[in-house]
Amino acid sequence: MSKFRKKKKGMPAVNTAALPDIVFMLLFFFMVTTTMRETDLRIETPRLPSASEVKKLEHKSLVCTIYVGKSKDPSKHGIGFNKIQLNDKIASADQVPAFIINARSKVSEAEVPFMTTSIKADKESNVGTITDIRLKLRDVNALKISYSASKGAGN
Amino acid sequence: MARRENPEINAGSMADIAFLLLIFFLVTTTMNVDSGVSKKLSEKPPADYVPPIIKEKNIFEVNINRNNELLVEGERMDVKDLREAAVKFIDNGGGLGKPGEDGTPGLPCDYCGGERSESSSDHPNKAIISVQSDRGTEYGTYIKVQNELLRAYTVLRNRLCKKRYDISFDELEETYKDNKSNEDLKKKVEDIKTAYPQIISDAEPTS
Numbered sequence: 001m002s003k004f005r006k007k008k009k010g011m012p013a014v015n016t017a018a019l020p021d022i023v024f025m026l027l028f029f030f031m032v033t034t035t036m037r038e039t040d041l042r043i044e045t046p047r048l049p050s051a052s053e054v055k056k057l058e059h060k061s062l063v064c065t066i067y068v069g070k071s072k073d074p075s076k077h078g079i080g081f082n083k084i085q086l087n088d089k090i091a092s093a094d095q096v097p098a099f100i101i102n103a104r105s106k107v108s109e110a111e112v113p114f115m116t117t118s119i120k121a122d123k124e125s126n127v128g129t130i131t132d133i134r135l136k137l138r139d140v141n142a143l144k145i146s147y148s149a150s151k152g153a154g155n
Numbered sequence: 156m157a158r159r160e161n162p163e164i165n166a167g168s169m170a171d172i173a174f175l176l177l178i179f180f181l182v183t184t185t186m187n188v189d190s191g192v193s194k195k196l197s198e199k200p201p202a203d204y205v206p207p208i209i210k211e212k213n214i215f216e217v218n219i220n221r222n223n224e225l226l227v228e229g230e231r232m233d234v235k236d237l238r239e240a241a242v243k244f245i246d247n248g249g250g251l252g253k254p255g256e257d258g259t260p261g262l263p264c265d266y267c268g269g270e271r272s273e274s275s276s277d278h279p280n281k282a283i284i285s286v287q288s289d290r291g292t293e294y295g296t297y298i299k300v301q302n303e304l305l306r307a308y309t310v311l312r313n314r315l316c317k318k319r320y321d322i323s324f325d326e327l328e329e330t331y332k333d334n335k336s337n338e339d340l341k342k343k344v345e346d347i348k349t350a351y352p353q354i355i356s357d358a359e360p361t362s
Contacts, residue, residue: 016170023173030180049295051302053309057189068294118191127219127297128290131360138199146191149298 042077042085043069046122050152057146062114064103065148066096068121068129081122082129093132097140120148192301197356213276215244215284219300221291234299241284241307243269245351250277266315266350279311279351287358304355311351319346 046069057063067085071077077090084091086099104112117137121130130147137145200206217237218226225232227240248267254260264278276282284304288297309324316324324347331340 017166020166020169020173023170023177027173027177027180030177030184034180034184049298051192051298053192053302053305054190055193057191060189063189116193118189121294123293123295125294126290127288127292127294127360130294130297131290131357134196134357138196141198143196143198144193145196146189146193147298147301148189148191149302151190 042090043067043083046120048150049123051149054149054151063116063118065118068125081124093136096136100140100142116144116146117142118146118148213281217286219288219292221289223293223296237303238307241304244276245279245282247275252278253280284355285358288360290360308353312347316347
């Protein structure tokens with residue numbers, strides 16, 4: 001009889017020693033995959049148009065982004081949806097070539113033809129602004145463009 | 156005196172610390188992939204460049220005015236009808252195609268399913284879509300129009316691909332992307348692309 005009584009013991013605690021390891025593994029995964037946003041937006045986050053025929057942008061290092069939209073600080077830059085942001089500043093279309101050339105100097109010569117310019121413009125921006133940028137891009141032979149759009153039905 | 160054993164450091168809160176960091180990175184991570192309507196600009200023409208003369212019937216003119224209204228081939232149209240009209244224009248196949256680079260004469264379009272009307276485009280490789288917008292046009296509308304035009308090409312390419320290779324063009328491109336060295340797939344993709352080349356030109360906007 002005493003044999004059975006002996007077994008009356010509490011459940012042993014689950015060993016959680018490996019829990020930190022698991023969590024650290026997840027942590028490192030997210031640390032590695034995280035890319036911190038490099039530029040602060042001086043314009044309000046553009047409301048991208050939606051389209052169905054979108055292609056994914058590959059090779060992130062070869063993409064330079066031009067933002068077009070409404071300034072966050074209208075007293076300084078004026079109102080309207082046609083403010084162009086290059087790097088960290090509100091700029092004009094005339095500064096686009098310098099921006100592209102600067103971006104080119106950071107990649108190797110062989111990769112220059114694969115560089116893509118992504119234009120992130122607000123829905124309410126005007127085509128005129130986009131055309132100005134496009135003409136400047138053509139001047140410096142940056143011919144690959146991607147009009148940033150979110151994938152959707154397109155209507 | 157009896158030597159006491161070193162007490163172990165309590166690592167119970169290690170998991171908490173790691174969790175805290177983990178949650179921070181979870182929150183700041185954005186995994187969005189950038190996507191967009193890709194376009195290739197034409198090179199800057201030299202100063203003495205004379206544009207080639209193109210027959211009126213091979214141009215599909217799309218005008219967008221500053222109130223975001225569409226004028227297609229001289230008629231008002233809604234964006235939702237644009238794709239159908241573009242398909243009809245591209246796929247018309249009313250005449251001979253572009254002569255080959257080695258001097259071979261142009262062939263009639265034997266895969267087109269259009270009406271073969273005299274007054275519309277000759278051949279998909281001659282059909283040019285010209286988009287003229289106003290400086291004041293909204294960008295959203297402009298992208299919508301571009302998207303519809305690209306969709307017209309997708310519809311046609313898918314149809315032809317299904318007929319020739321029994322697989323839709325989207326799927327074919329997908330398989331090719333995973334398997335870039337496959338010459339056979341490459342040839343198929345090129346074949347479809349040359350059958351329906353995307354010729355969309357952006358005219359200088361009116362102000």
